[in-house]
Amino acid sequence: MHLSSRLIFAATSTIACIASAAALNITIKQNVPFAPAKLPTPYAAAQCDVIVELFSRLGRTTVWNLVEKVHIEGDTFEPEGIVRIGDDRYFVSAGEYTTPTVKYGNNTIINGTDRTAGSGFAHIMVFDGKGKRIADATLTERGAIEYHNGGIDYDGEFIWATIAQYRPNTTATLMRIDPRTLEPTVILHVADHEGGVVHDTRTDKFVMLNWGSRNATTWNSGHKPAPYPSFTTFRDKTRNPSYYVDYQDCKFLGHPKTFNYRGTMICSGVASLSPTVAIGGVALVDMDTMIPVAEVPITMTSDLGVPVTQNPMDVAIVDGRLRFYFMPDQHNSTLYVYEAEPNSPFEYGGGVY
Numbered sequence: 001m002h003l004s005s006r007l008i009f010a011a012t013s014t015i016a017c018i019a020s021a022a023a024l025n026i027t028i029k030q031n032v033p034f035a036p037a038k039l040p041t042p043y044a045a046a047q048c049d050v051i052v053e054l055f056s057r058l059g060r061t062t063v064w065n066l067v068e069k070v071h072i073e074g075d076t077f078e079p080e081g082i083v084r085i086g087d088d089r090y091f092v093s094a095g096e097y098t099t100p101t102v103k104y105g106n107n108t109i110i111n112g113t114d115r116t117a118g119s120g121f122a123h124i125m126v127f128d129g130k131g132k133r134i135a136d137a138t139l140t141e142r143g144a145i146e147y148h149n150g151g152i153d154y155d156g157e158f159i160w161a162t163i164a165q166y167r168p169n170t171t172a173t174l175m176r177i178d179p180r181t182l183e184p185t186v187i188l189h190v191a192d193h194e195g196g197v198v199h200d201t202r203t204d205k206f207v208m209l210n211w212g213s214r215n216a217t218t219w220n221s222g223h224k225p226a227p228y229p230s231f232t233t234f235r236d237k238t239r240n241p242s243y244y245v246d247y248q249d250c251k252f253l254g255h256p257k258t259f260n261y262r263g264t265m266i267c268s269g270v271a272s273l274s275p276t277v278a279i280g281g282v283a284l285v286d287m288d289t290m291i292p293v294a295e296v297p298i299t300m301t302s303d304l305g306v307p308v309t310q311n312p313m314d315v316a317i318v319d320g321r322l323r324f325y326f327m328p329d330q331h332n333s334t335l336y337v338y339e340a341e342p343n344s345p346f347e348y349g350g351g352v353y
């Protein structure tokens with residue numbers, strides 16, 4: 001028997017003058033803490049230099065060993081981002097779609113976008129290390145047009161999320177979520193779809209990635225947000241020069257010496273190059289220029305045939321090995337944990353010439 005309880009309360013905010021853009025409705029499945037009492041340092045940032053070093057040894061011939069496959073309990077909707085907080089908790093962002101979006105006919109653009117708003121809910125779900133469900137929270141009100149919860153980052157205190165309309169060139173709300181309570185706090189509203197966010201904890205800069213991660217926009221916490229729902233102006237906007245894959249879920253790594261102490265994030269993503277050719281990849285990306293400073297293709301697919309780099313990705317070093325956590329499938333998900341084999345044969349790029 002599961003203990004199940006439902007709590008409904010409007011999110012309170014430490015930032016004044018925020019309208020109720022967030023609504024919290026938690027369904028609890030196991031009566032255990034959502035997060036460790038002492039919140040741990042994020043794995044990606046804690047292990048930045050080792051991740052950068054081991055990433056530099058990856059190539060097309062890297063052997064990826066599947067070290068764990070965890071069935072994730074219950075409907076996961078469309079998972080978009082994942083953070084591991086401690087060794088026994090996975091937090092997963094997802095979008096639930098109750099009315100699908102519909103493309104306008106004949107490539108019509110109305111109000112800058114190409115489809116209807118649809119409807120749904122933004123979720124954050126908590127699972128234990130065995131994939132058993134602990135809690136599922138919706139963060140948005142019924143009828144809200146921003147319900148797409150994208151790629152997430154965890155900074156040691158909060159989970160950062162962008163909850164956006166599920167269509168390009170529209171609007172999004174940057175929120176932080178307390179991992180201990182799942183309570184969302186609205187930070188600001190932006191006039192673009194944002195599909196993911198990364199928090200550089202050293203400079204307190206937030207990098208948000210829009211539809212297909214084509215543009216990165218930044219905001220610094222020292223810059224006062226416009227009162228919600230007015231739009232806050234970006235500090236910077238940087239075109240992503242890479243069309244190799246569209247980044248879906250990124251984590252802040254740090255300011256590694258190898259990259260001249262520049263803010264660096266790790267991102268995973270996919271691209272459909274034609275109806276029959278889909279590619280996946282992971283990259284280390286300069287957070288100021290969006291230039292990938294290292295990148296490698298990833299060709300594994302889930303048992304259901306989806307590229308593993310579709311949506312959620314987290315990273316860690318375990319026993320000196322570089323490990324990725326992927327959760328590509330919708331609704332009925334499996335967490336795939338892969339490690340790069342350190343003794344993989346190294347070829348000059350692995351190409352056939």
Ligand SMILES: *[C@@H]1O[C@H](CO)[C@@H](O)[C@H](O)[C@H]1NC(C)=O
Binds near residue numbers: 006008026027138142
């Ligand atoms: C809260 O979530 C539960 C489970 O998804 C749902 O059945 C219920 O209608 C929701 N309540 C509100 C007020 O949205």
Ligand SMILES: *[C@@H]1O[C@H](CO)[C@@H](O)[C@H](O)[C@H]1NC(C)=O
Binds near residue numbers: 105106
């Ligand atoms: C698209 O345009 C064609 C030609 O103008 C027209 O016949 C057709 O009805 C349009 N379709 C939609 C869905 O608007």
Ligand SMILES: *[C@@H]1O[C@H](CO)[C@@H](O)[C@H](O)[C@H]1NC(C)=O
Binds near residue numbers: 110111
């Ligand atoms: C376009 O924007 C205008 C002004 O906000 C609004 O009245 C109209 O309903 C929008 N059109 C569609 C198709 O969403």
Ligand SMILES: *[C@@H]1O[C@H](CO)[C@@H](O)[C@H](O)[C@H]1NC(C)=O
Binds near residue numbers: 111112113169
């Ligand atoms: C976004 O929409 C605005 C109007 O709302 C339009 O001026 C702009 O060209 C659009 N941008 C893109 C990339 O489609």
Ligand SMILES: *[C@@H]1O[C@H](CO)[C@@H](O)[C@H](O)[C@H]1NC(C)=O
Binds near residue numbers: 210214215237239
């Ligand atoms: C990216 O930003 C540039 C500069 O503002 C703009 O011209 C372009 O339309 C944007 N592209 C997308 C896909 O958002």
Ligand SMILES: *[C@@H]1O[C@H](CO)[C@@H](O)[C@H](O)[C@H]1NC(C)=O
Binds near residue numbers: 303304332334
């Ligand atoms: C979920 O997916 C697994 C394979 O990953 C499959 O064995 C199982 O039957 C699926 N369950 C449902 C309810 O679709």
